[in-house]
Structure formats: C-alpha cells, structure tokens
Amino acid sequence: MSDTETKTEQTDLIVEEPSGSMMLNMGPSHPAMHGIVRIILQLEGEVVKAADMEIGYLHRAFEKHAESVTYTQVMPWTDRLNYVSPLINNFGYAMCVEKIFGIKVTERCEYVRVIMGEISRIVDHLTCIGASAMELNAFTVFLYMMKAREWLYELIEDVTGARVTISYARIGGVRADLTPNFKERCLHQLKRIRETLKECDALLTKNRIFMDRMQGIGIISKEDAISYAFTGPMLRACGIPYDVRRAYPYHVYDQLDFEIPVGENGDCYDRYLVRMEEMQQSMRIIEQALEKIPGGPVNVDFEGNLIIEPPVVVDEAKMGKIAEIADRPVDVSPNLEGQEGDSYYKVNPDLKQVIIPPKQKSYTSIEGLMNHFKLIMYGHGIRPPKGEAYVCVEGGNGELGFYIVSDGTDRGYRIRVRPPCYNFVAAFPKMILGLSIADIIPAFGSVNMIGGELDH
C-alpha cells in the first residue's frame, strides 16, 4: 500500500487500477471546468484516489504566432491570454519590450497603468469569486458581482474604447489618456463596489454552508506551493507574503501604500478571504494613484539628438555641411516660420521612436499614415537591440511573466509567456487527493483557471 502511495505521489499519475475503483472523466466539456480542461479521476466510491490533468484544448499557438509578426502586432493577442484581466497582460508585454529597448515610460503613463491594472485586478477577483460562489449555488452573489464588474467594464470602456479585448497598452505608453471626468466617475464606482462587496461579504463569509464547502478543501502546504512555484493569491493563502508589486516593484508601486493579505491554511476559504481583501487594497491603490497622478504626456517622446532649428539647417546646408545635419531630425514647416503642423521624423531605431501616431493623424495626413505603416508593417517595424529580457507583473492570478529574446529584427525571436494558473493546474491532482467529487468543484473554482493563458 505504501509502495503505491509513494509511486502516485511521485508521478501524479494513475499507475495501476485496483479492483473496485472507477475511472471518471471530468470535462473537457463540463460547466464547472472554466474553459476546457479534462480531469481524469480514479475513484473509490466517491473518493479521489488519483487524478491526472489533460490540458491543451485551447492551445492557439500564441508563442508561435507572436514570433511571426512585428512587436506592435503582438499586442492584441496578449488580450486573449487572460481574457478576464487583459489590461495587465497588455502592460506586462509592453513592459518587456520596453525593457529590451531601454525605454522608460512617462510618470503619468505609469500612474495610468497602475490605475487601469488595479481595476482589471478587481474585475478578475470579482469574476473568480462570483463564479466559484455560483458553483456552490450562491447565485445571488454571482449576479451582484457581475453587476459590479459591469460598472468597472463601463469605466474601462470609457478610457480604452473596448470591454474585453482591449489592447490598451502601447510600447512606450498607452493608447489614450484618461477621460476628463475619470476621477469622479471612478471614485463613484468604487464607492458602489465597496457596498456590493459588503453585501457579498455578509452573504458568504460567515455563511455556514459556504464555510463547510470551502474550509479544509483543496489544501496545499507551503513547501508544495513553493515547489510548484505558486504565486499570487494562491501562494499568499498559504501564508507566504510574496507579491511581485512589493518584491520587484514596477511602475510606481513602491510609492503607494498597500498591504499584502495572507492566509494561514492554504485552503479554498483562505483564498477567498485573500481575494476579498485584495480587492479592498486595489481600491486603496486606485484612490491614492488618482490623488497623486501628475500631468504631462502619457506617451514617451523622442529621445536622442536634439532637434535643429530650421534656419540653422538652411545655414549649415548653404555652407555645405551636409554630413553634420544628415541624420538629425529637423523641425521644418513650409514657410520656415512656425511649427503649426506636426512633423514626422524618419523612423530610426536610434531615436527610440516606438509610439504609433494617433489615429486622427494616420487617417488624415500622408505623413501620419506613413509613420504608422513604418512602425507596424512587416520588415519595417520597431527594432530593439539584440538581447533578452524577462519581466514579471502581478497579474490577477499571480506572477505573469514575459520572456522575449530579440535578434535585432522587427520580430521577437522567441516570445514566451509564463501563465500564473499553469502552476495551479499542475498541482491540482495533489490538491484534490482524498476529497470527494463534490469538493472538486470549489477547489477548481478557487484555482481560477483561465484557459487562454493556461494553454498559451
């Protein structure tokens, strides 16, 4: 008996089938399997004796496709990784490319990214808790949370113009600045969300049925959690206060005051509590960021050579000093007097120009259109230097990492995404060992598997 046990533990696999046990497929198409994943269960009566996961049903070859297009064109696909919090994916990818370039985005952009990222995190947690409560028949909570999510989606739609597949980030900035009345609207919605969360808290947290279904279910120990490289709420529920925002601060998180909630037991109930508290902390972060946000541009400007005044260019050219002015951007207007129109410098990687021009420019002027094409088209594109970079951000589920190898061309040589829920699903057979079938549902709900990022 002990022999079989150790064997099962080592491989997480069904090694042999003793008589009286039953094989059961859960999924791939099952209402509680959030996306498409198959759990192969070996049951004795109703108790799980062994389990194996089969993933890949949603494999869309993100990494392969990302290698075949220019850096800017990858952005829409990052939306489809974690489609519940796509903004964080956008920012993570943009940050990784910026790191290879060596670009530092403007301070206002950092604040905008923090605000939008935290809104996205609240959306993610609302969806996770609402869905897993619904699976335990708490349908009211699901509706309340979806209503609250709708308010946030309206905010996101206001700023970005889209609800789910957003593509808001740009390499070197964001697509658009916050709307003029964003602060008031955002604070108003946060107030309403606090009320909703209070209601949901009253419905769930001390609810006898909910506690019985969640407490002591899906436990994972600290050691196992680290061995499986858990991050995010799942790791914090085990009592380890690891948060990428605190451990490796990016953007302006080191200037904002927030706490990292931790659990004790590493079970579903603690994960629920951690997620509930994280939403409160995210709202705190948003409020502070709205207070502190500075003015200025949201997109990076040109870096590099100073712009030469038009008269100087004329003088230099008359003197025959062509070589000195050849590669430098010139601000020229037709009458050589003012700068009434925008001028477009030649696309030059040394200038680190990565921001695509605003849509009204590319639709109404030939220069804007050319600039747009030059930054996006195959064979033109932006070209980072050779090198490699790994960037991690705190996604809704945990550490979302991007690893990009650049060979100096306009396309990423290798673009790898490290999805946070991959690790949870890998450890899931361990978490449900010895539980009954009914307990698999809350355990899987607390894992918050997102098929898009799990299967790349």
Add this chain to the structure above:
Amino acid sequence: MEESALIQSIRAKIANDILGFHSFRGDDTILVRRESVFAVLKMLKEEFDFNMLADLTAVDYLGQEPRFEVVYHLNSLEKNIRIRIKTPVNEGEEVDSIVSLWAIANWLEREVWDMFGIKFKDHPDLRRLLMYDEFEGHPLRKDYPINKRQPRVAPIWKGIR
C-alpha cells in the same frame, strides 16, 4: 563587461561549469555546461536560496551549433533576487531532469519536450502536454511551418466520398 556581485559569487563556486555570463538590462544570466546543469541548479537552490523555479523554457537557434538553449528562471522568495541559467543543447542530446528539485519542472519539461523535442533524462513521465499524442513534429521549432495543419479528423467532405 561588468559582473554583478551575484554572478561573481556564483562564479567563485562553479568556475569550471560556466561558459559565459551577462547582465543585459539588469537580468543576471549565466550560461552553463549541459552536463553540469543539474548540479548547478541544485547548488543554487541549496546555497543561494533560489527556492522557486519561476520558469523553464527553450529557444531554438536554428542554424547555430548547438541548436537549442534551455532557459531556467530562478527566483528567491527570501532575498527577492532572480537569475537566469541557460544551457546549450544540441539536437538529440538530453538534459538532466530537475523534477526532483522542483515539482513544477514536471510539466514545464513536458512542455519543452512537446514544443521543441528536447528530451530530459530521468523524467518520470515525458509525454506531450499541450499537443495530442499523435501530433507529428514539434511546433515551436523554427523549421516547423507556421501554416502547417494537422487535423485530428479528416475533413468531412473527404469522409463522404
């Protein structure tokens, strides 16, 4: 090229196993020999407190010798530092599996085998992870055409005739 303090202290331990190192954009990276990758990772885990395997992947440098690079990203929860270990692998060569060090390596190595066809020695269960078992080839290799289709079932119109 300047060395970071972390690379210096690691280099002092395993000078013979190191093929190269760099710190591009602040990411400390060490290139080690394929034969010693298990020992190096074990040493990093035990002596330098890199207790989390954040990521494991591979890169295909088609046309170069050796062709692949297996990339490990380690993270230390205590010290909040990261390091990247890379090891060159040629086609047909095997890398030592690190499942005994970190449990998540089980799936990550399966994924690398699935996507790149790099085998891991002593892996307990080296099956495909994302693709199905009958899939031919390894899709993330550079010589795998991006438009190639391998449907599991023949198209319906072919079945009718």
